[in-house]
Amino acid sequence: MLKSIRSTVVMLGECVRMSLDNILSNKVRSFLTLLGIMIGVTAVIALISTVSGVSGSISTSFSSMGAGRLSVSITGSDLKTGMTPEDLAEISSLDSVDGLVPSVSLNGRVSYERTVETNVTVSGRNAYYFQSNPDLILQGRALNFIDDDNSTYCCVISQEMVDTFFFGVNPLGKTIYISGIPFTVVGRFEEDSGGGVASIFSGTPNILIPYTTAMKINNTREITSFTVYLKEGTDSEAAASEIEERMDTLFDYEDDCFTVTSMSSIEETMETMMSMMSSLLAGIASIALIVGGIGIMNMMLTTVNERTVEIGLKKALGAISWQIQAQFLIESFLLSMIGGLLGVVAGLGLSYALCKVLETSFVLNTGAIVLGVGFSAAVGILFGWAPARKASKLNPINALRAS
């Protein structure tokens, strides 16, 4: 028994050696055949890892945004179009709420000396926003309560704005014009930090001003968008319903006046979308694998025909059908696996490059590698089966007569 297992192992080793021999003796043909599998696996791996890299960095920015945040946007009713500062104070006083940040948008033309820039996003925020994001300010000072209370004409501008207007000049203390109104630059902020997911949806604001000033410019007393910062350890779903309840009373229970969105629910939606997208892309890419498999089958059938005499001879010398079948099956398996492994390497390289271009972090996705290798192994066996079977069924007499 042990001896027969041993000789079977030796036999299979011999099959591997003969297969490699044969693959190497037809280098160009073998390479072209495995190219199909390689391209398929490359596509699968590159797509899956790139998508998972992108979705990974989105998740990271979600968590940097903090789990304990809710964003509220208000469409309003006929009687009440938004929240007054008094309404906001009422929300702020809720137990679960740590504070809130109103967001008042202006779209404006900004100028400094002779430089004019249109379509600059200007957003009104409050002092609490700067307190909660202490890393935001790179230079100068943040906007504070005094700015809020007095509706001062102070602003902090993003690095991009500094590059546009103040290249090589210290921007602090300079006066810029937002929609024709003079503002004093008091600070510079990093647009990548603190913006979080909100910036993905609304674009990063370039200039931040006190929200009270923004409301004055917009000539309104109502706020239509704000973010609620919850106290640590608060359940965001419970807090969301508490806020909804309070706002329902403010809006007289009219329907569809506002939406409260928790970041975790956005994150979930995003993750579902990403995983759907990655399976869809992988599905499309796997068509290439099937095409590659057909290429392998074609080559194996040709090989079997070419080696009819060899097969007949081996049978005459004592080879059993399964040994012949194993040899050809191993050959197509190896061919496919070599293609698959090259595809994994190429795919990882490609997705690394893509992640660099997309400026997201590259994540080594083991699932994608297992999928790529497993798929190519399956293709090799599946598409090698019929040719190997054909080879093993050859009648040695006819096979030898073919010479």
Add this chain to the structure above:
Amino acid sequence: MAEGIFFEMKGIDKDYIMGGEPVHVLKKIDLSIEEGEYLSVLGPSGSGKSTLMNIIGCLDTPTAGQYILRGREVEELDEVELAQLRSLEIGFIFQNSQLLNRLTARKNVELPLIYAGVLPKERRRRAEAMLERVGLADRMDHLPTQLSGGQQQRVAIARALVGNPSLLLADEPTGALDQKTGAQIMELFSELNREHHTVIMITHDMNIAAHARRIIRIIDGEIMEGGSTKDA
């Protein structure tokens, strides 16, 4: 020197269907061979001698009749047993040597041992010993294309002998060789027979057949006469 019956054929028939017509290739063949015999099967092409060789070599099965090889009814063996029988009992030598061109002489000789489950080291040792035996000690790592026709046929003989089979079955072993090389190969066969190998050689050439100690003629699928040139 006969140590008993090697194989026995009783009323062997073989029919083929060719183009929808049945062809009666072998008709009621009765043949028995003793161990250690040297037999020539002489016949023109199309006489059925290759079919007879295929049946003797267990590559083909008869349509009717009984074939008993070393006491075993061949008809009752399954595919695996037949393959084992071919690998252990029979060494084939084909007309155009049928070597695999991608493998060296040594690897070609090792081939039957692979299927007999012999381990690599032992395989190599036996292949080398056998190549030395047929006078190719200095050609072991040559590819068949680097060898002359006679040398190729010697490799084929070494391959047939390496499994130490009891029967050496040769189909036109000198068909592709010139006369001088052919004579050398014949000398090798006689030598092997003297070493107690049973040898069956199929040929259409009377001069070649004459090397055997017993000749049978086969014409139109029938054994016409049993001749003997026993001179030993």
